[in-house]
Amino acid sequence: MTLSGRDAYRDELTRLAADDGSIVCLEADLGGKGHPFQAAHPERFFNLGIAEGAMVDMAAGLAAGGYKPFASTFAPFAALRAAESLKLTLGYLSAGVTVMAPYAGVSGAWFGTTHHCLEDLAILRSVPGVTIAAPYGEAEMRAVVRAAVRSGTPHYIRTGRNAAYDSIDWPGEQPPLVNWEFRAGPEAVCLVSVGEEGTRLAMEARRAAPGTAHAHLLRLDHAHLSAAAAELARHHTRVRRRRGAPGSGRGRRGARAADASLRGHVGERGPELALPGRRPRGGHGLTRPRPARGARGRGQGVLRGAGGLRGGRRRLSRRPGRREPPVPDHARHAPRTTHDTHHVRTPCALTTRLQEYAPCISS
Known part of the structure; x- marks a missing residue:
């Protein structure tokens, strides 16, 4: 057994x-x-x-x-x-x-x-x-x-828990660097699997798509993966990426467009984090965002990679041209806390309004 x-x-x-x-x-x-x-x-x-x-x-x-x-x-x-x-x-x-x-x-x-x-x-x-x-x-x-x-x-x-599998056969005593469950031509799609579930799914996918190559890797540290990548490159000249679910209409052109978009956000100085509703710009880390259309008002704080907080109470007004309600004298110079109903200054310099959540926070 x-x-x-x-x-x-x-x-x-x-x-x-x-x-x-x-x-x-x-x-x-x-x-x-x-x-x-x-x-x-x-x-x-x-x-x-x-x-x-x-x-x-x-x-x-x-x-x-x-x-x-x-x-x-x-x-x-x-x-x-x-x-x-x-x-x-x-x-x-x-x-x-x-x-x-x-x-x-x-x-x-x-x-x-x-x-x-x-x-x-x-x-x-x-x-x-x-x-x-x-x-x-x-x-x-x-x-x-x-x-x-x-x-x-x-x-x-x-390893996993109690799942039991029959290993892929290999010649010799020790498993090879790349264990080929099935070889195909250099232009064929090649599935590369590691671990228990990944290998099981790759074997099922290969049986469903005859002619697909399948290479199984046992060791995943940097030295072994680098050597395995070199061997895979000698057997397969092209790498095809599938983005989106089958039948979604995103074929090779969509994959190329997605790759080009990804390359546009990764330059020599490193990748940029693009947040929803904000247009990525050049530079390291987080850059000054541009508010999404119709998103002015609550929550329009500014997040920068190293610059802290920009803007203030007027930037966070409810509507353009509307003045903020006056601040009571006893709270004008008080330090901001989580009970402040206007905004909270957190260590990451993210400004947001908590008017709706003030009762929950106070309790």
């Missing part, structure tokens, strides 16, 4: 630990009563409870002592709650610690947003020297665990 990713990890690590006494398993209250590693090697199994940062710090100490620690916890708690410990352990110390992160993405959706993790790839890819893997299926997971044991270098492995 095919095992899920996290069950395959536990089984493979337990099997490898029988021949390697330096392998240590750490869990953050995820082991349960039937953890195979705990049953086979209780003296090398540690359940640290919901103390993810302490678990990673302990793994760093074990690695410094010559052990090969594998620490497992939910992806949001590994990448977010223990982010500083991960940065210091994997990046600064380059300790040979492997972090196993199930429940990545939205695989634990029914637990709520506290257990979702869409940020772990961005966080871990910013830490230098970490090998990041997102296996698809039992065979890939076992291969990644074996490679982490042999290398003794920092690893981050993300």
